[in-house]
Amino acid sequence: MTEAGKRTRHRSWGETSDASGAILQRPHLSRRAPIRPDRGSIVGMPDPRPSQLTERPARVMVIVAHPDDADYGPAATVAGWMDAGSVGHLVCCTSGDAGAEDPDTDPLELARLREAEQRAAAAIVGYEAVTFLHRPDGALENDLALREQLVRLIREFRPDAVLTMDPTLIFHSDGYIQHTDHRAAAMAALDSVYPAARNAMAFPHLARAGLAPHQVARLMLFWTEEPNAWVDVSATVGRKVAALREHRSQVREPEKLEERVLGWAREEGERVGVPAAETLRVIRLD
Ligand SMILES: [Zn+2]
Secondary structure (H helix, E strand, O other), X not given: OOHHHHHHHXXXXXXXXXXXXXXXXXXXXXXXXXXOOOOOOOOOOOOOOOOEOOEOOOEEXXXXXXXXXXXXXXXXXXXXXHHOOOEEEEEEEEOOOOOOOOOXXXXXXXXXXXXXXXXXXXXXXXXXXXXXXXXXXXXXXXXXXXXXXXHHHHHXXXXXXXXXXXXXXXXXXXXXXXXXXXXXXXXXXXXXXXXXXXXXOOOHHHHHOOOOOOXXXXXXXXXXXXXXXXXXXXXXXXXXXXXXXXXXXXXXXXXXXXXXXXXXXXXXXXXXOOOOEEEEEEEEOO
């Protein structure tokens, strides 16, 4: 498929294109192109039909707790968007310095290793930038200092969509507890998107220094049990597997990785009739 063909495959609210595919401006297309244009349900009534997400944010910020979270998360989705022209910035609040079994592991060495693994994975996915906030792994707090760091990054990068984990998920399938760092990172991301990033009086020294308030149009939550959007990742799920392979210090059974990741994607894809899909809970903020 040509670049122009890829561009028209997704609707975008962060950019629009003319017939040649050139970016013209950054209007709010979402009002003309609702996220679920084919839905005929009454507002407020649950719709049992899963819907494919066809919009594409032009500028995407993914905020996670640890190296590898983003790659187990929406890597195939953002890879597809970036193939079609989006720009992505990955923010890891910690460097995963507690992610080993041996208590004598040097946390600084481990952090260096995991940052290198994440940068290699991010290059495969296609992110323009990766930022590590160097917060302590296992002790992440949704505090003012973290939110100030995130607000600064949001105002600098000015994303159309912020992707993070669903902080309301605590238990999964009666056999999994959502990591405290995941909940803290996700809640900090939410609180930074709204209200802080758009409020000039939140961390006022930022606005005084020239970082104008920014309104994020979409919050997109992954690892959620309440998805409302399925993304066709048939073309990019292989990149997700390749990105995950870069996290060598973390993948316990590398021989089973591909089968596992493709299995999850196939299962979600079946719900919307495509070979592979990832799911998101999309919150519209514009
Ligand atoms: Zn994690």
